[in-house]
Amino acid sequence: MIRRAALVVALFSALPALAQIYSWKDKDGRIHYGDTPPPTGEINVIQRGPAPRPAPPAAAPEAATAGGEAKAEDPARAPTLTEREQAFRERRAAAAEAEAKAAEEAAREAERERFCEQARNQLAALESGQRVSRFNAAGERELLDDATRGAEAARLRQQIAEHCQ
Numbered sequence: 092m093i094r095r096a097a098l099v100v101a102l103f104s105a106l107p108a109l110a111q112i113y114s115w116k117d118k119d120g121r122i123h124y125g126d127t128p129p130p131t132g133e134i135n136v137i138q139r140g141p142a143p144r145p146a147p148p149a150a151a152p153e154a155a156t157a158g159g160e161a162k163a164e165d166p167a168r169a170p171t172l173t174e175r176e177q178a179f180r181e182r183r184a185a186a187a188e189a190e191a192k193a194a195e196e197a198a199r200e201a202e203r204e205r206f207c208e209q210a211r212n213q214l215a216a217l218e219s220g221q222r223v224s225r226f227n228a229a230g231e232r233e234l235l236d237d238a239t240r241g242a243e244a245a246r247l248r249q250q251i252a253e254h255c256q
């Protein structure tokens with residue numbers, strides 16, 4: 092019972108939203124309000140009802156040229172379902188291509204950042220004065236002497252200057 096009463100109240104409270112409210116002055120100068128306009132006189136619309144749906148545009152007949160080919164498309168003509176689907180597919184393909192290009196660029200940028208961080212860390216290790224070793228072609232560990240350390244630091248500085256600015 093309570094649910095029905097709540098439903099009825101909700102329905103009746105929504106009805107004024109659908110109606111237009113009019114305001115007008117009578118011959119004595121009093122202002123009146125109502126949901127129906129007066130038969131004569133100046134009317135002011137206070138609240139408008141829902142906007143009516145526009146009628147679909149009438150399709151213009153396509154005229155053919157002397158060769159039997161269709162004329163160039165009329166810009167006022169609404170696109171057909173096939174044309175809209177084709178345009179949608181083209182937009183989707185362009186978006187996928189742009190997304191792939193952006194992902195590739197992001198991966199390239201991440202790789203460059205990783206390289207730069209690694210080069211800076213290696214340069215810091217070389218300049219810190221700590222002992223640095225590397226493995227030679229035979230797989231044996233060898234310590235870097237001062238000349239090799241300086242050459243390696245110069246090479247890393249050049250790479251950082253070229254790629255990390």
